[in-house]
């Protein structure tokens with residue numbers, strides 16, 4: 001089994017190198033470089049259309065960059081250029097060492113399949129062949145995300161919005177990924193439901209030592225979850241730093257505007 | 266006699282060559298679904314036009330054809346297809362499994378063991394075993410290409426979660442030659458073990474979906490399962506009321522309007538052959554035995 005202590009935390013897990021993406025003449029994202037370390041939570045913030053999702057999709061190999069490169073330190077400790085991975089390797093990475101939590105749960109869940117099978121699917125995909133063990137593991141994860149075991153055989157289409165997001169999280173975490181991507185995971189939820197989800201996420205991220213890249217336009221989410229923040233505007237990263245530092249004492253006028261308008265209190 | 270107004274076995278030679286190429290490719294890659302340019306046949310899709318096209322492509326003048334539907338040689342569907350080829354190819358037909366060189370089937374594999382040199386042609390309505398959970402064709406193709414078959418177990422998991430056991434009774438998924446997962450067409454899972462290491466060539470034709478796939482002779486065919494919920498064969502727990510067979514797949518037949526029913530072999534040739542050999546069941550026991558009852 002993978003031993004998380006075997007990879008030194010002073011070596012980056014994910015490296016973005018001068019990433020760019022254009023849609024025709026529109027530069028949706030340009031010149032983005034950063035390093036993400038094991039256990040680190042990075043929030044990407046910025047107004048609508050600033051390129052957050054585009055960047056996240058490039059980082060997670062769902063979108064091919066127009067320029068630049070993304071590298072990832074595999075479980076064997078070797079940093080690999082993701083563009084050079086074969087499709088099978090990439091898909092394997094995606095359902096083992098990575099997670100992706102979508103804003104729209106229908107994109108991250110099988111809505112017509114029971115919660116237990118939604119969580120168990122990754123295990124079955126990596127060859128688990130014992131029903132009892134799959135179900136036990138799924139049960140454990142449902143409990144960890146505060147879903148009652150009486151709902152294990154219900155399909156997520158019968159779940160509330162908050163439950164669906166928690167199920168997505170369980171489905172992703174069951175294979176002990178080291179890196180989880182999230183695109184507006186709390187978007188569209190009621191404030192009280194959001195708060196509970198954020199609380200849960202914060203607990204799991206700390207407990208499991210997960211590295212996370214989370215896209216949000218809600219600075220409160222960034223403040224609560226992230227260690228570092230990257231502020232995007234017009235496809236560029238205009239400011240980056242420790243979360244408290246950037247949000248409490250923004251240097252860029254745009255960030256100041258963002259902070260003051262969204263966090264009026 | 267009038268000269269036949271169709272080509273041998275109805276399809277033109279070019280079409281048959283195209284289908285044969287698909288069949289050869291299918292044999293070369295056991296369990297892999299090969300696309301082919303399915304033709305209109307003078308019968309509706311529900312009648313197994315995929316199987317009919319495969320049969321048409323492989324028949325030769327010296328072949329002996331058997332056609333079964335749900336195990337029976339006598340349903341309208343089976344009779345029509347048999348007549349179709351008797352007329353368009355002039356081939357001999359039979360109801361005897363052991364005498365046939367080509368057997369076209371819908372929903373069953375004969376009980377009598379198949380032998381080398383025979384070809385079993387299945388009529389397939391839906392060739393894609395992953396469709397149940399993944400409707401996107403691009404995605405299922407990728408899953409086959411990368412042998413990502415976790416989803417197949419998701420389906421079995423759902424069965425156990427809902428019913429306490431793997432309730433899939435027909436079209437039970439199999440893995441062929443350790444590589445491709447395949448839908449065996451809507452045969453009962455009772456028949457699955459017969460596909461494994463079978464001396465006969467098994468060909469599958471899906472007309473509407475334009476796919477052909479194959480299991481070459483003596484190929485490993487394994488039914489998917491969980492180690493704590495292993496694959497089990499299912500058969501009604503009764504002997505055949507006509508021939509007394511305890512090893513054959515049974516159909517339930519309603520005998521009167523007062524709830525009377527009996528179980529008989531679904532494979533009519535198997536049942537008749539056994540009766541001709543002197544076997545009998547509860548419904549046709551000789552007088553002496555009946556007196557004891």
Ligand SMILES: Nc1ncnc2c1ncn2[C@@H]1O[C@H](COP(=O)(O)OP(=O)(O)OP(=O)(O)O)[C@@H](O)[C@H]1O
Pocket residue numbers: 023026028046047048049050051052053054055217
């Ligand atoms: N597939 C596409 N084709 C063309 N333009 C696109 C495409 N996807 C995104 N864009 C454009 O690229 C820019 C960045 O989009 P992106 O979705 O990354 O923004 P975002 O920061 O995630 O916004 P939001 O907060 O609204 O989700 C926008 O101008 C958008 O219209």
Ligand SMILES: [Mg+2]
Pocket residue numbers: 052053054
């Ligand atoms: Mg977005």
